[in-house]
Amino acid sequence: MATPGKTPKHPTITLLKKATRGLVYMSEKDAPFKTVILGKEPVDPKNIAVLLQQPADAAVEELNFDKVFGELTKPEKWHGEDELAYLKKYKHLAEMLREHLSDLKVFKVGERILKVAIVGKATDGQWLALTTEALET
Numbered sequence: 001m002a003t004p005g006k007t008p009k010h011p012t013i014t015l016l017k018k019a020t021r022g023l024v025y026m027s028e029k030d031a032p033f034k035t036v037i038l039g040k041e042p043v044d045p046k047n048i049a050v051l052l053q054q055p056a057d058a059a060v061e062e063l064n065f066d067k068v069f070g071e072l073t074k075p076e077k078w079h080g081e082d083e084l085a086y087l088k089k090y091k092h093l094a095e096m097l098r099e100h101l102s103d104l105k106v107f108k109v110g111e112r113i114l115k116v117a118i119v120g121k122a123t124d125g126q127w128l129a130l131t132t133e134a135l136e137t
Helices: 011-020 065-072 081-100
Strands: 034-039 060-063 102-109 113-121 127-135
Touching: 011 034, 011 081, 011 127, 060 065, 065 081, 065 102, 081 113
Parallel strands: none
Antiparallel strands: 034 127, 060 102, 102 113, 113 127
16 A cells, blocks of 8 residues: 555656646646555455545545546647647546556545546556545535
8 A cells, every 4th residue: 555755666656757747637626646556456446445545435436547538638629729738748648557557447536525546557566546636516
């Protein structure tokens, strides 16, 4: 399980940090991403809350990775240059995640103030996560 305040050491973590530098998850509260090593135990809706150090009985919603990133990278007519540059960063992140991790999943844990985790399995069997927070009212 992840240790709060400690920087995880893993080659893919370095790539994840680089890919998320300057990127925030947009909700009613824009929040940066953090990298976490979750361990070798398979990640699923039953254990994700505890792995993210949230209450074991917290509400958990599993989302489809491709659908989530499809929404994050979808250009809209109203997008200006800044928004399009942001979409490009999310597109790069999705490509990097697909290239370096398998079994990609997205979880939302909690209610209203959520812990969001994009998780995947590295080639060494470690489950890694990008975590952030979201506010949904």
